[in-house]
Amino acid sequence: MFGEECSKPPILPMNAPYHHGDLRAAALEMGMERLASQVQPDLGLRALARDLGVSATALYRHFPNKDALLDALALEGLDRLGQSQAEAADAAGGGLPGFAEVGVTYVEWAVQHPALLRLIYARVGKVDLATPDPSAMGEAFRQLRKGIAEKMPGDLAPEERAAATLHAWSLVHGLAMLILDGQIEYDPAMVRKVVLITEFRDS
Amino acid sequence: MFGEECSKPPILPMNAPYHHGDLRAAALEMGMERLASQVQPDLGLRALARDLGVSATALYRHFPNKDALLDALALEGLDRLGQSQAEAADAAGGGLPGFAEVGVTYVEWAVQHPALLRLIYARVGKVDLATPDPSAMGEAFRQLRKGIAEKMPGDLAPEERAAATLHAWSLVHGLAMLILDGQIEYDPAMVRKVVLITEFRDS
DNA sequence: TCGCGATGTTTATGCCGTTAACATGACAAG
DNA sequence: CTTGTCATGTTAACGGCATAAACATCGCGA
Numbered sequence: 001m002f003g004e005e006c007s008k009p010p011i012l013p014m015n016a017p018y019h020h021g022d023l024r025a026a027a028l029e030m031g032m033e034r035l036a037s038q039v040q041p042d043l044g045l046r047a048l049a050r051d052l053g054v055s056a057t058a059l060y061r062h063f064p065n066k067d068a069l070l071d072a073l074a075l076e077g078l079d080r081l082g083q084s085q086a087e088a089a090d091a092a093g094g095g096l097p098g099f100a101e102v103g104v105t106y107v108e109w110a111v112q113h114p115a116l117l118r119l120i121y122a123r124v125g126k127v128d129l130a131t132p133d134p135s136a137m138g139e140a141f142r143q144l145r146k147g148i149a150e151k152m153p154g155d156l157a158p159e160e161r162a163a164a165t166l167h168a169w170s171l172v173h174g175l176a177m178l179i180l181d182g183q184i185e186y187d188p189a190m191v192r193k194v195v196l197i198t199e200f201r202d203s
Numbered sequence: 204m205f206g207e208e209c210s211k212p213p214i215l216p217m218n219a220p221y222h223h224g225d226l227r228a229a230a231l232e233m234g235m236e237r238l239a240s241q242v243q244p245d246l247g248l249r250a251l252a253r254d255l256g257v258s259a260t261a262l263y264r265h266f267p268n269k270d271a272l273l274d275a276l277a278l279e280g281l282d283r284l285g286q287s288q289a290e291a292a293d294a295a296g297g298g299l300p301g302f303a304e305v306g307v308t309y310v311e312w313a314v315q316h317p318a319l320l321r322l323i324y325a326r327v328g329k330v331d332l333a334t335p336d337p338s339a340m341g342e343a344f345r346q347l348r349k350g351i352a353e354k355m356p357g358d359l360a361p362e363e364r365a366a367a368t369l370h371a372w373s374l375v376h377g378l379a380m381l382i383l384d385g386q387i388e389y390d391p392a393m394v395r396k397v398v399l400i401t402e403f404r405d406s
Numbered sequence: 407t408c409g410c411g412a413t414g415t416t417t418a419t420g421c422c423g424t425t426a427a428c429a430t431g432a433c434a435a436g
Numbered sequence: 437c438t439t440g441t442c443a444t445g446t447t448a449a450c451g452g453c454a455t456a457a458a459c460a461t462c463g464c465g466a
Contacts, residue, residue, distance in 0.1 A: 178372065
């Protein structure tokens with residue numbers, strides 16, 4: 001396979017319990033690394049398998065297809081995003097300033113994890129919402145939305161509240177996307193200012 | 204090629220001046236058709252060529268590569284979007300209500316041309332902004348931004364004005380993207396309400 | 407000890423974008 | 437009218453991709 005003599009794997013740890021150890025985890029880890037370090041990461045099954053020192057089709061023992069692997073990565077990213085927002089909400093304390101801080105955090109997280117955020121929305125756009133599909137993907141996103149709605153302060157009427165939540169989410173998402181697409185340069189002060197325009201004009 | 208007898212093209216018009224007539228225009232037209240009628244259009248060179256009744260590599264006489272074809276389609280879409288917004292601005296008259304109407308129009312256009320809007324932003328994200336690249340793509344987008352900024356009413360300080368413009372653009376873009384990704388259902392009344400939250404709170 | 411199932415490999419199929427070599431046919435120069 | 441040239445289109449080929457099927461290997465439990 002690799003050479004005529006010596007052990008099979010080149011430099012890999014010898015304590016591999018199975019053939020590889022834990023290929024699924026290794027693949028996800030490598031995928032997350034690429035999403036974190038590259039702007040347009042190559043997440044092809046062959047490329048991944050190659051750099052994992054494994055044959056081209058080995059990953060099919062752990063994922064039914066490429067989409068499943070991408071979904072798993074997007075799910076992990078969604079979890080991290082929600083976590084960052086929860087931390088920001090706690091750190092800022094409740095109220096209007098806290099809510100604004102959650103929005104700013106969304107944009108900053110997007111800037112720090114551009115490829116991952118893109119993957120998340122690329123994948124979430126392909127799940128069928130009508131079907132009662134409790135796939136982790138849809139559920140995680142429902143959680144994210146719920147989190148936003150819950151942190152929304154104020155004593156508005158339910159309808160106004162829904163509109164305000166949607167407004168806030170749209171604003172930070174659009175701002176993040178425009179920055180990621182290079183349409184506007186990232187300026188933390190500007191981001192904060194733009195987000196606060198809405199939040200602090202409230203009543 | 205097609206048969207042993209009769210004319211070469213199956214049912215195509217006989218008045219084709221050249222081999223095909225105008226393959227470039229035909230390819231772009233078919234691409235736009237697919238972008239308009241399909242959610243996830245197949246814009247592969249082979250698929251396009253196949254349905255155009257032409258060999259797989261014929262398009263390379265008119266486009267250096269696939270990206271160039273996609274860029275041409277995105278450029279056309281960008282032009283149509285700008286046109287829609289200009290019309291909306293005129294129809295609504297100036298002032299704050301007119302500006303809000305431009306925003307609503309952006310979202311509605313996105314809903315009516317989802318694949319095309321996606322293509323636009325997918326392509327515009329790949330142009331290098333730093334380089335003095337006066338490619339039609341970058342120029343068209345600068346025009347779009349300028350249009351938004353110009354229609355922005357009010358007598359704010361320049362800095363406030365910039366922030367408000369960015370705010371408005373982010374809001375409608377984010378709203379459009381969330382609808383396209385199926386995160387929120389399209390409701391014209393809700394869209395209008397959400398957009399107006401900002402515009403009309405302006406003192 | 408043995409075998410079975412999980413994991414990985416090999417091989418193959420059909421798609422894709424892209425290139426190079428060749429064919430065709432419209433139009434201009436002679 | 438002839439001829440040549442260039443734009444346009446075709447064929448064949450290369451490498452890469454996702455995926456499937458058949459085969460190989462190894463850990464672990466009966």
